[in-house]
């Protein structure tokens with residue numbers, strides 16, 4: 063059994079030797095987990111079909127769920143796509159490097175193993191310096207899904223990667239906690255106007271400041287089984303904590319009163335219950351395993367802590383979690399997209 067070599071570095075203090083070792087592993091078809099500004103990625107050479115197969119195997123990911131290819135220079139985009147639509151060019155200029163993934167028609171050098179059999183390819187240019195240097199050392203094209211076991215919350219710290227994949231991959235680059243904590247925004251640029259397939263830190267408003275109209279995939283919001291999301295990965299119940307998660311939506315006081323009542327009832331019946339609340343509402347809760355995920359005033363904080371809090375609950379004997387909702391102004395739709403999926407759409411309105 064392999065045990066991943068773990069190396070630590072920071073963006074301001076890159077370990078060149080470790081990066082070139084990571085590059086060599088990638089060039090030889092091995093797997094390296096690395097930090098990005100969104101979440102940790104599990105990288106393999108995106109142009110090597112067997113490396114992509116290894117990624118699916120390590121994660122236990124369904125092979126129809128395509129991988130995102132990460133690049134680290136604008137000039138590396140044209141060789142892997144058929145064409146770059148004008149609007150995609152403008153989005154790339156405005157948002158890359160950064161937490162935006164765009165879908166293009168793929169060129170022939172991109173193997174179908176990487177794209178889950180699709181004729182399109184997802185591409186992102188991350189801003190994290192460790193990621194950039196590793197991608198270049200590895201040959202320029204790194205296919206990388208989030209570095210978690212399929213179905214678990216995405217990793218926002220290297221220790222999450224070790225928990226899930228420590229005995230399945232060659233190396234883990236520990237670059238500390240990630241900045242954003244939610245996966246990239248995915249925009250389908252094969253259609254006009256482009257359409258958001260997965261909400262993320264870059265929201266619809268920000269995109270519409272660059273190109274005037276950007277749609278939202280109806281499959282993202284619909285509960286109708288016949289309206290499937292266009293990004294294959296969005297149909298899975300990702301981000302699932304082990305405990306049952308129930309979201310409670312409404313005015314703060316009412317939400318807290320409902321959750322407190324439920325916690326008392328369930329605990330009396332012998333259940334261990336968790337609560338996810340915000341800095342602003344923390345004082346309203348007294349019982350259960352209470353986790354404050356961040357202040358609503360600072361929505362970045364909430365995004366950063368979301369997955370770590372869900373993982374923390376997995377470590378404990380908790381069978382039920384109640385969570386407030388977080389429809390914050392800028393990234394609330396991305397936060398809620400993840401939470402609603404983790405809750406399997408179970409929302410109580412109070």
Ligand code: AMP
Pocket residue numbers: 127128129130165177180182183184206207208245246248259260292293294295296
């Ligand atoms: P992850 O890398 O784990 O964040 O997942 C990548 C996401 O990108 C999944 O939801 C995929 O379904 C989606 N994706 C990747 N490639 C494509 C593509 N060519 N078309 C649509 N969605 C894609």
Ligand code: MG
Pocket residue numbers: 207208216
């Ligand atoms: Mg993922």
